[in-house]
Amino acid sequence: MLETRYLLVGSSHAALEALAAIRMHDAEGSVLLATRDTAPPYSPTVLPYVVSGKSDPNRVRLRSDDFCEAQKVTLRSGSALASLDTAAQMARFADGTEVRYERLLLATGATPAIPKIAGLTRVQYHVLRTLDDAVRLREALGRARRAVVLGGGLVGMHAAENLVHARTETTIIEMQPQVLPGYFDAQAASLISGAFAERGTRVLCGQSVVSVAPRESGFALKLLGGERVEGDLLLIAAGVRPTIGYLSGAGVATGDGVLVDRRMRTSASNVWAAGDVAQAESFLQGGRRVNGILPNAVEQGRIAGMDMAGDPGARDYRGGVPINTYHFFGRQALSVGVDSLEGCETHVQVDEAAGRYRKIVLKDGRLAGIFSIDLPFDAGVMVELVLRGTDLAPVKQAFLENPRDTARALMSRLWR
Amino acid sequence: MAAYETIAFDAARCTGCGDCMSACAQEKTGGFDHAASRIQILPAANDGFELALCRQCGDPGCVSVCPAAALEKDAASGVVRWDETKCIDCLLCTVGCVYAGIAYDERTGRVAKCDLCGGDPACVKACGEGALRHVKSAQIYNRYGELEDLFVPGLAGCQGCNTELLIRHVLRAVGPETVVAAPPGCIPGMGTVGYNGKTGTKVPVFHPLLTNTASMLAGVRRTYKRKGRDVTALALAGDGGTADVGFQSLSGAAERGEEILYVCVDNEGYMNTGMQRSGCTPYGAWTSTTPVGERSHGKTQEAKNLPLLMVMHRCAYVATASTAFMEDLYDKLARAIEASKRGFAYLHIYSPCTSGWRFPSQANIEVARKAVETGFVVLWDYTPDAGLRFTRPIDDLRAVDEYLEAVGKYRHLDAAQVAHIQAQLEKDLGLLKELAVRGAQAEARALA
Amino acid sequence: MSALPQAKTLPGHVVCDGNEAAAWGVVLSRPDMVAVYPITPQTSLVEALAQFAADGTLDTEMVEAEGEHSVLSVLQGACLAGARTYTATSGPGLAFMFEPYLRAPGLRLPMVMSLVTRDTLSPQCVWGGHQDAMSVRDVGWIQVYCESVQEILDTVIMAFRIAEHRDVMLPINVCHDGNYLSFGVCRVDLPDAAGVDAFLGKADTNWHVALDPDRPMGVDPLTGGGGPGAALFARYRKGHCRGMQNALQVIVDTHRDFGDRFGRRHAPLLEEYRLDDAEYAIVTIGSMTGAAKDAVDEARCAGQRAGLIKVKTYRPFPLQAMVQALARVKAVGVVDRSVSFGWNAGPVFQDVLGTLAMLPQRIPAVSFIGGLAGADLTPGHFARALETTAQALAGAVPIAPVWLNENDR
Known part of the structure; x- marks a missing residue:
């Protein structure tokens, strides 16, 4: 012992x-x-x-x-x-x-969550949680011609992008009506899905798999709507527990x-x-x-x-704030906080043509959430503004127009 | 833990000219696009300018959250280094930073951050306003940190008192071949001489009389010199034992050119025993023996200008210093140590007393700084060859009220007393300036 | 520095006053440091030392300090750094150095200081008297009093060995009378330098407490405040007293060895003069003793059974020796060259009174005070003292001290 x-x-x-x-x-x-x-x-x-x-x-x-x-x-x-x-x-x-x-x-x-799908034990599939998983998946990637990614979360989306680069025919199947649920709203998610779709990836949202069966060189999935999807590489990225x-x-x-x-x-x-x-x-x-x-x-x-x-300097956890940074096809998507809250005001700016998007969520004049695609801001500064409950009323207009620089200036003063 | 160099920003001096950003962009990308600069100057909401720049944190958040081990605090330089070959562009580092010190660069699609230009930051050189300063005091702290602390742990000074730090650093610099004399006062009071058979230092230490510090050290130094040993004789004394009852032995030793390093920590009175007046207590100050009542309002005489008296002894080195200007202090300490090998070296350090001067314990450095900024304390040094020179400019002094208001022992002063102090400061300054001019002339002659 | 050879060959004898004799003693003892400040009637002593140093006769670190306070302070620092030290002072100089003077014995520093005795102010006075030395008789220094110019030279040398003895480790005052000894000239013999080197050995001043980076320690930290601290303080004090008592035997041994080596013998603690069959005796101290001995001789010629006891070592007080001496007589007179104001008597008289308590029988004792402010104590004065003591033996004991020079013209 x-x-x-x-x-x-x-x-x-x-x-x-x-x-x-x-x-x-x-x-x-x-x-x-x-x-x-x-x-x-x-x-x-x-x-x-x-x-x-x-x-x-x-x-x-x-x-x-x-x-x-x-x-x-x-x-x-x-x-x-x-x-x-x-x-x-x-x-x-x-x-x-x-x-x-x-x-x-x-x-x-x-640990990766494995959805209950009939026949899953009879096929080979990948998950991605350990370094061994990653090395195995990388090897498999080189051989795959048709891949299915189960789950449109960060792991799934990253894997899908890799498959795109490997010129593998790829399908993403997500149960929720959008990809990256919980991080981005539907509008942002559709911009991201669009980037995949442009590159030939099928993104099937609001879909779930009912069964899977082995095939000669892979597997065949049966979706709830009855559609069948075949492939030779299956990645289960349906979240973790x-x-x-x-x-x-x-x-x-x-x-x-x-x-x-x-x-x-x-x-x-x-x-x-x-x-x-x-x-x-x-x-x-x-x-x-x-x-x-x-x-x-x-x-x-x-x-x-x-x-x-027993460090006397220990302090209480202020509470978790949802945060994500996501890079896709050379573009970047950022999310801090929540995209809706009772009594909040929401300011959205979209440039469909350029694929730019920004959403700012304020509650009582304080930042509750900020989300963007290709309109970068400093996530750490925004998290700090959320946690501090900094009153943005005095700089509201500037913040809505240029949240990054306004937040930087604000934080610089707060730290001084 | 090592200390590191850093870039300091003085918002009050920044005009928003953008030269720093141009310089950074030029240095890092060859262009002048401010967006490529790793230092960002931003207009503030109301007025003035703010800063986004990597602080090269001691405990960097960006490093903690990097999943790819692409960021690392360089233990030697203190720079938080970004390894572009490891970086996966996940941007999590920007979540870990609350200063926007590492940020996404749209042009490259990668993060970028300040690396202090290898120790010679281009932005600082470009700043013509003095808003950016490359603070290298860390070099001193590191140098001192590597030297052995020759006091025992656990000296018991008052809260906020700088003297412990001061004497520890002095002794670190002087080193182990030293005999320390600490006459009665705060310095032994906090335990440096030990109690009941136990010592407070790792070097020989003596608790001399309040009156004889300089002379007893002269005996020590001369004896070892006669024996062929180079032992530094170091006095760590207060102003009372130096300026008042100890002055005869000090004056005698200085006149004889005894090879002593005499450090006077001036807290303007007998603070160890409860704030009684000394010859160094300034005009107007409350002390327990110059109290404030119906008929009197603090001390009625000027403070004795001890360092100038030591100049008149033609010591090998005389300097004033302040705990708020440590680089200056360390520079003078080094000169004083060197001078003490060939003559009398006298270092007069102004050290505000949180307990006796009646100000909050966290304000010590601020009070010390204001004393200098208002000319209440003037930083200079003297050698017989070069004469007297100012080590900090005296052209742009603030009104003395700013200092007096920060210190409780002047709380009772009326306008006439403040005016008296201001006038006296100007007279003293005039005298110093004359001496400095003579010093400059002497130096010019020596060079010619 | 004792490891160096003597720079100059020294004469076998010189004709000089007591101050210069002390300086010759210093030359032979070869201290590492001498610190001085001139003060009447010691001045010619430090002038002699300065000249010896200038000539190379004395190889020492000379410190011409700005006052006696610093003189003793410089020497304390030097002594803690391992130096053998010497100084000399007198009257007001002693008063001025009082603060460090108090401290030297507690630090157990074996310092040697000539005290050229002088009456204290006021009345303003620059002449001899023991009042300065007697004022510091109980602050922990060893005090010895010389009778002759030769004894000054010899005792200065012996003083280093007594002070540095490891059973003693205390500072010592070699007292010689201002005027009569300081300026009185006669021939003195110098012991040979090599012999003195061997007699004294190497300086040994800081083995027990040092300011030495090779042996770092806190010298004299705050001690006391009750509890174990105060107990430690008590042990230091007790050790100091023990060192004083040890000094009695060391003084005896040192004088004996000095006599064996150099052929000159001085009584170490007390000198008994014609005491064997004496009925009564007078006690003297310092240079007055010569005249007193003449008076005793005169009295003997007149059939009186008179004797004399001379005090050489006054602190520590040689109690046993004094008990033995006084046990031989039936009456005693004590001639003091100073005053104990609180007792209306002389200080040596007080010590004799204390000694009498140790005797099996009480004997009458008379206090005489004379020789103040440079006054001459002649055989005539002592004849009066002897006569008064003889009368005390017969039952007429004066209750107040007898002031011998009161009516001099």
Whole structure:
């Protein structure tokens, strides 16, 4: 049995940030970093770029070789957390190792959601959550002639773009009426879909798959409307779910993910959770939500680490704000906040010809959301304006006309 | 942790001319398109200009959120470096930055950020208004950070007091081949000489009499010199022990040219024992022995100008310094250390006292700065060869009220007293200017 | 510096006054640092030292300080850095250096200082008297008083060895009387320099407390405030007292060794003169003793069984020696060259009174005060003192001190 002061399960942004925060306050306390991965720490966010070839899989590690030694961390990789006894403060791993911890961080991230489709077990399909997945998908890409991407979220859209570049005939199937639901409104989404359509990609929204069957050199999908789509490469990118299977019977309260308070504490004592696994306070929408995006994982990991180490500088999580940055065919789409809120005012600017779009959502004179395609702004500045609840009334007109420069000037003054 | 150089922006001086952006664009792209500049000057909502520029943060948000390890804080230069070969153009770094310091560049479709031009920023050179300044004080902090701290941890100064920092840095610079003398006052009061058989420093330290710091150090220095050892004799003294009861030994040692580094930390009174008046207490100041009542309103005499008195001793080096101008202070400290190997070196450091001067503890540096900006304290140095020279210009001084208003011990002053202070400052300044002119002439003659 | 060879060959004897004799003692003792400030009647002593240094006869770090306060401060710094140090002062100079003077014994610094005694102000006075030395008799310095010019030279040398003895480690005042010894000229013999080097050994002043970067320590941090701090303070004080008591034996041993090496013997603590069968005796201190001995001789010729006890070591007070000496007589008179204002008597008289409490029987004691402000104490004055003491033995004990020069013309 191993013993450690801090047990961090997971090795991506939330866990690494928590570790940094712990070490700021507690230079010596023993830390065990345990991850199911065998690769050095990397970010799931980079995986579509490994698939596209833009990122070399050997150059995506988030920390250098000497990191563990420098941080006085013991690394255990290759074995996932299997079960948890929060009363005994004991974690059991898939390889049978038991670890007694004083403080535990669950940063186990998320696992691809696999929709219930008849016949799915009989065909080969890809998911994209690990570096191994990415390397496999990249290899498959080169061979594929007809691909189907199940899910029009970020992972699916990135993969589809890669397939377009590989001149593969591609179909995107999305259950929602638009691609990138939750990040962009229908209007923006249609601009994005349009870019794919222009390049020959079929984008089927509001469609779901009822069954799948193997074919000689691939598979055939049957859609709810009866249409059949055949292909030789199937990517399931229908979203992710927090990885919480090991919590069965552990006495840690869960919803969609692990429920945490504003210090990332779970319902069990000495257990924290952060990142894609956590269901934390939402800033704009109220209640607790899983908001599985990288900047939130960093913020939550930091708060959890500070709280775990007893750092008096620890502060409450202000709440998650939906954020996304998306690059497609050399263009970029940005989203910060929510695209509608009760009592909000919305200002939309569209240049269909140029494919430019911007939507600003204000609530009580304060920024609630801003979305754009090819009209860039600084997402970090906008998030800060949202979180601070900065009153934009004095500069409203300027902000609506030129949100980027107005926000920059405003933030410059606020920081001074 | 290392400290780093940075670009400072003074919004009050910025005219929005855009020369910095042209220079940056030229440096980075060869063109003059301001959109390509990594420094962005923006018109502010009401008036004036604001800035978007990478702060080269100590704990950079952009690095934390980069999924591709394409951003990294360079431990040597402090620059947050962007590796274009690793960057996947996901733009998450722009989410991590709240300063718009790393931003999307439409022309390239990639992010761009300031890299300080390898240590010689083009924008700063282009700024003719002094709105941009390349602050290199980090070099000093790093240099000092690498030197051994020769005081024990846990000295107990008042909240907001600069003296601990000051004496730690002085001793770091002087080094371990040193004997320290700290006569009664705040410096031993915070524990530098130790208690009950325990010491407060890692070098030999003595708690001399309030009266004999300079002479006892003369004995130490001379003995080691006779033995062929170069041991620095360092006094860390307050103004009371220096200007008042310790003045005879100071004057004697200076006259004899004893090889001593004498640092006077001037907090304008006996602050360790509860704010009694000293010869360095300025006119008008409240102290517990120059109180404010119906018949009196603070000290009625001027402060003794101790550093000028030391000039009249023809010391090897004399300088005034302020805790608000640390680069100047460090430069003078280096000169003083060197001079103390061949004669008497006297460094007079004005150090506001949060407790005794009655101002909030976080305002210490601000108070020190205002003292200099109003000419209440003038920064200069002196050597017998070059004479007296100003180390900070005195042409553009602010009204002394600005300083007096920041300090509680002047709260009671009436208009006549303020006018008296202003007039006296101008007289003192006149004298200094005359000395400086003579110094400049002497130097010119020496060069000729 | 004691490792260097002597720069000059020194004469075997010189004809000089007491101040110059002290300076010759300094030359032979080879201190690393001498700090001086001139003050009457010590002035010719520091002039002699300055000349010796200028001539190369004395190789030392000479500090001409701006006042006695700094003199002693410079030397304390030097001593803490390992130097053997010397200075000399007198009356007002001693008063001015009082602050660092108080501090030297507590730091256990083995400093040597000649005190050319002088009466204190006021009345304004530049002449000899013991009032300056007696005013500092109990601040922790060792005090020895010389009788002759030769004894000054010899005692200055011995003082370094006494002060630097590891059982002692205390500063020492070698007192010689202003005017009578400082300016009185006679022939003195100089011990040979190599012999003095061997007698004194290497300077050993800061093995216990040092300002030395090779041995960093906090010298004299704040000590006290109750609890363990105050207990530590008490132990320091007790150690200081122990050092003073140890000095008695060290002084005896040093004088014996000096006599063995150089052939001149001086009484280390007390000198008993014609005391063996004495019925009564007078106690003297300093240069007055010569005249007093003449008076004793005269009295003996007249059939009186008179004797004399001379105090050489006054602090630490040689209590046992004084008990033994006084046990031989039935009455005692004490001639002081200074005053204890609080007792209306002389200070040495007070010490004798204290000693008497240790005797099995009470004997009458008389206080004489004389020789103030340069007044001459002649055999006639001592004859009166002896006669008064003899009368005390017979039962007529004066209750007030007898002022010997009160009616001089």
